[in-house]
Amino acid sequence: MHGWADLYAWQLDRTSRTPLSRQIYMQVRSAVLSGALAAGTRVPSSRVMASRLGVARASVVSAYEQLLAEGYVESRHGSGTFISQEVAGLATRRRTARAIRRTVPIPAKAFPDFERSAMQGEARPFNTGRTLIDARTAETWRTLTHRAVRQLGPYDLGYADPAGLVELRANICDYLRAARAVQCEPEQIVITAGTQQAVDIAIRVLLSAGDEVxxxxxxxxxTYAQLMLARVRPHAIAVDEQGLVVDAGRRKAPRARAVFVTPSHQFPSGVAMSMARRLELLAWARQSGAFIVEDDYTSEFRYSGPPLASLQGLDESEQVIYVGTFNKALFPGLRLGYAVVPRALLQAFVGARYLIDRQPATLQQAVVSQFMQQGHFAAHIRRMRQLYREQRDALAETLVRRGAGSLEVALPDQGMHLVAYLRDGTSDIEIEAAARRAGIVVRAISRFYRSARPRPGLMLGFSGFPRQLIVPAAARLAMLVANRDRR
Ligand SMILES: Cc1ncc(COP(=O)(O)O)c(C=O)c1O
Known part of the structure; x- marks a missing residue:
């Protein structure tokens, strides 16, 4: 057991930004918690302590007051101040308590490879999920943000509608009707932090633990990981050149309660779901009572014509939750998206949104709303579509030209990435690692398979990088793959 003698030898740091009173408090506190000062030990008077430590008495008094308020010391009337019984006892218990082994009751595969997700911030070709913001959009954004801040009144600073700003929802509704043939009224639009949150809410509202999807x-x-986290049972259903194979779903999991699809640009293959499959999927939903969650994450960027109409627009029984995001159309750090929710689910959806996160941030919503209202959104999309198309073409052309036949490029009609397929038998995981060593970021397609045999390929984002960066990196990648093939 140590005592005050040890404590008087403390080195107080007089140059630190931590006040001396705080340093004294911390030292006594840790001595109590470690058991160095036993319960019942008398605490020296503030005068003695101050002179031993060579500090002003006020610093010691202040430290003692804090220790007393938090129960580390107790004052006994007429006889002085002592280390408290309860807290010193806690120290002994802490030392003897055996470490409790806790296990997380959710399978590890519910948690995706966060290292890889964190990597998404990297500004290296061909990282996915990156967008370009040109000087014009940046300047407009600044101006609108300043204006929105100036215009915020006391009402705007308080709690607000969990479904989002009325004017933003109206603007989104107009946009979706015109651009995506979505059937909606503004009250069906619920603002979220993006696709991720919209899917999370959909899962909570539609599904119970053990349900199949x-x-x-x-x-x-x-999406797969979110379902695992909610203890839902996802069944991986094959995708072919027409999109999700509905028949395979019927055979594999006939009792499924919901389906999660990316019909306008299948992730990651880029396939657009055919009309026949769309109608088949809607018919299955009607017959089985299941819901469809349509993730329409990059529909703004279609290169061969206007965006494809949404699946939701064909739905006659309000069984589709349509999910869109500004995090792709503008920039991922924005964290704003929306869901178009069938009326029967609306109350539950908004209720869940409120319980998870109260409401979206008012300022950002006001900026995006003005950005749309004044036509900047449509103009930004037009400019980026042009740029992204050039970037896509530069990437595809370089890969094919320099790949010496070892890469088969699926040129996507829309979206922000493409897939370059490898020869059967080549390991995309190995190429991913080799590319990384060469400073190039690619994602192995086999990571996106659950049960079927993967077709090896590389997912390459082209939206986030100017042509001058894309061409040399694509040439290096193509050569790397071709050289491996030759071995
Ligand atoms: C299939 C898919 N959906 C949605 C998103 C966008 O998610 P969020 O809006 O949460 O940023 C992404 C981004 O990578 C995606 O790949």
Missing amino acids: WVEEPGYPL
Whole structure:
């Protein structure tokens, strides 16, 4: 057992930004918690302590007051101040308590590879999920943000509608009707932090633990992980050149309660779901009473014509939750998206949104609303579509030209990435690692498979990088793959 003698030898740091009173408090506190000062030990008077430590008495008094308020010391009337019984006892218990082994009751595969997700911030070709913001959009954004801040009144600073700003919802509704043939009224639009939150809410509202659902294979790993986190049972259903194979779903999981799809640009293959499959999927939903969650994450960027109409627009029984995001159309750090919710689910959906996160941030919504209202959104999309198309073409052309036949490029009609397929038998995981060593970021397609044999390929984002960066990196990648093939 130590005592005050040890404590008087403390080195107080007089140059630190931590006040001396705080340093004294911390030292006594840790001595009590470690058991160095036993319960019942008398605490020296503030005068003695101050002179031993060579500090002003006020610093010691202040430290003692804090220790007393938090129960580390107790004052006994007429006889002085002592280390408290309860807290010193806690120290002994802490030392003897055996470490409790806790296990997380959710399978590890519910948690995706966060290292890889964190990497999404990297500004290196061909990282996915990156967008370009040109000087014009940046300047407009600044101006609108300043204006929105100036215009915020006391009402705007308080709690607000969990479904989002009325004017933003109206603007989104107009946009979706015109651009995506979505059937909606403004009150059906619920603002979220993006696709991720909209899917989370949909899962909570539609499903219970143990329910079966369909997801696409290959498919978006975050949706799969969210379902696992909710103890739902996802069945991976094959995707072919027409999109999700509805018949395969019927055979594999006939009792599924919902399906999660990316019909306008299947993740990651880029396939657009055919009209026949759309109608088949809607018919299945009607017959079985299941819901469809339509993730329409990059529909703004279609290169061969206007965006494809949404699946939701064909739905006659309000069984589709349509999910869109500004995090792709503008920039991922924005964290704003929306869901178009069938009326029967609306109350539950908004209720869940409120319980998870109260409401979206008012300022950002006001900026996006003005950005849309004044026509900047449509103009930004037009400019980026042009740029992204050039970037897509530069990437595809370089890969094919320099790949010496070892890469088969599926040129996507829309979206922000493409897939370059490898020869059967080549390991995309190995190429992913080799590319990384060469400073190039690619994602192995086999990571997006759950049960079927993967077709090896590389997912390459082209939206986030100017042509001058894309061409040399694509040439290096193509050569790397071709050289491996030759071995
Ligand atoms: C399939 C898919 N959906 C949605 C998103 C966008 O998610 P969020 O809006 O949460 O950023 C992404 C981004 O990578 C995606 O790949």
